[in-house]
Amino acid sequence: MSKIALLCDNTSVINLTKNPVQPSRTKHIEIRHHFIRDHVNNGDCEIQFVSTENQLADLFTKPLNNEIFNFLRNELGIIDFKFVK
Numbered sequence: 001m002s003k004i005a006l007l008c009d010n011t012s013v014i015n016l017t018k019n020p021v022q023p024s025r026t027k028h029i030e031i032r033h034h035f036i037r038d039h040v041n042n043g044d045c046e047i048q049f050v051s052t053e054n055q056l057a058d059l060f061t062k063p064l065n066n067e068i069f070n071f072l073r074n075e076l077g078i079i080d081f082k083f084v085k
Contacts (some may be wrong), residue, residue, distance in 0.1 A: 004045040006036070009052045017047050 008014055016033075017040045039045050058064065059072040073080070 003043065006045055006047050007050040007055070007057075008047050009050055009055045011049065014047045014049060017041075 017037050036045070040047060052058075054075070056072055056075055059069065059076065064072070070080075
């Protein structure tokens with residue numbers, strides 16, 4: 001099995017997963033983030049940068065205007081049923 005790609009639009013988070021030394025300001029990181037960091041260090045997955053405009057997860061996590069919502073919906077291949085007859 002190849003590495004699992006995790007797409008992230010936050011360069012600080014990407015740098016934290018690659019840096020084995022924890023800065024003092026990151027001492028309260030949640031357990032789930034350590035889990036991901038361990039898997040990145042083991043080579044099970046890799047974090048890749050994706051621009052904010054192309055972050056498909058925003059469709060499920062943020063309120064979006066119609067233009068951005070429709071763009072992300074189309075990128076996921078979700079059909080708008082009001083146009084299907």
